[in-house]
Each structure stands twice: as structure tokens, then as C-alpha cells.
Amino acid sequence: MTLQQLRYFLATADQGSFSAAAAGLRLAQPSVSEQVRLLEAELGVALFVRAGRTLTLTEAGRTLRRHAGRILAAVDDARTAVAEVRQVLTGTVTLGVFGTASYYLVSEVVEGFRRRHPGVRVRLVG
Amino acid sequence: MTLQQLRYFLATADQGSFSAAAAGLRLAQPSVSEQVRLLEAELGVALFVRAGRTLTLTEAGRTLRRHAGRILAAVDDARTAVAEVRQVLTGTVTLGVFGTASYYLVSEVVEGFRRRHPGVRVRLVG
């Protein structure tokens, strides 16, 4: 089970069609079909009932649909959370330091900070 | 971002080492390193600070760790839920039918049922 497969499955379930889902995902239909087929194979259940050209979700399909939505939402949350941290920890900090022994005193702290936050540029101004 | 990458990342964070994580996952170290590196590249943030041979999670890494745990748990939930449905909908139903016109009457219902639950074997006994 991959996130990609869950996305393709969800798009197909939403659209009720492989071709429509593929169009929305800007992919060829067979690619979408294949991934859904692989997902079904791994889970050991049919997710759709193919009756002619009409697709219907099975019970398993409806179940997975709910869970897939949750999973993909959690992935988006993760992205957002990390992006926010990156935002915060990607800038420049300018530090004014006065007094002779000061460099010594701050160097240790600054080094530790730099190690933990490599994305932040630390400028020391004497 | 793939589930695989999240698994490798989580294992590495838990073990505090690429080699230990790789051993646990029964993979070669470079494979694990590479996937984590790709994950960092996609997110645009370092997840670990490489200080010598010691790995430490960055702020972004700690954030992702929490979310990754949630995501992978949600995936397990999905698997379990689908497996339960499969369990229920993979058996044999034997239906005793009496009376002359009965087959006609039930056939429509049975066909609909079969369509919705292809995993269930339906036996009709006259």
C-alpha cells in the first residue's frame, strides 16, 4: 500500500471512473487501473465492482475510502507542520556581542545552536 | 513523501543511527540513508544533524516524527479495517428456496447481492 495508490483509488472512487480519475491526475488510464489493481491484490479484496463500464465501491472499498481520506489528510498535516518549522528556522539571526571575553562566552552556545538549526544563519557583530 | 520513507525515517529516529535502522529493516545502510536524504530534499529541511557519527533530530525532524507515527498508525488501521470487512464478506451463504415461483423471486435479490459482494459464494438449494 502506497500513498500514490491511495490517491489514485480515492480519485477513482470520487469520480466513479478510471478515465475521469486519470484525466484529473493527468495520467493515462491504464496507469491508474494498474495501481488500483495492485492495491486490491495486496489487500486481497475487490474495492470496486466492475459491472460493465460502471464502477461501484464494494463494502471494502467504502471502508478504505474513509481511511484513505484520513491518511492523506494526515500527510498534508505533516507537510504543513514541517513547512512551518522550516519557515521559522530558516532566517538570519544577527547577534551583537560586546566586551572582550564575550566571544568565548557565546561561542559555545552559538555552536550548539548552529548544530541544531543548520538552516539559520547566525551573524556575530562585535 | 512515501510511506516507505516515513518508515525508514522513523526507524532511524528511534534507533538514532542509520546502520541500526537498516539492520532492523533488513536493508543496506545506503538504501536507508538515501531515502531519508530524498525525504529531506523534498521537504527542504534537514531532519537530522550529522555531527560526526552521532545523529540528532532537528526541530523539523521531531515534528515529522510525531506526524509520521500518526500516519503509519492510520495505515495500519486501514489495513485492519479492510481485513475485517474481507473476513466478513468471504464465505459461503447457502439459501434454501421452496415453491415454484421462488427462483424468480429471489434471483433478482441474489444477483444484486453477488454484484455487491463478489467474495461471497451463494448456494441456492431448491
Place this chain on the structure above:
DNA sequence: TAATATTACGTATTACGTAAAGATT
């Protein structure tokens, strides 16, 4: 020097697209 991480590179897997066939309305 023993243990760990990174880099380099070849191989095997796999995701994708195009093309063709099958099926249904």
C-alpha cells in the same frame, strides 16, 4: 582501528505511456 556515514555505480524492480483488444450502452 573499529564503527558509522557518504559517495559512486550497476542492477532489478516498477510506474508509466502507447497501442491494441475486449466489453458495454
Place this chain on the structure above:
DNA sequence: AATCTTTACGTAATACGTAATATTA
């Protein structure tokens, strides 16, 4: 006939392992 799905197959991307290099305790 037109639309959709599946099958078949070749190609490109990529995940993996082995080997070599670098780095540190």
C-alpha cells in the same frame, strides 16, 4: 458506433545492494 476498461509491452525512473571513500571515537 462510441466510450470505458483491460491487456500487452517497451521505456524511463528509482529503490536496492556492493564496493569504495571519508570521518570520527
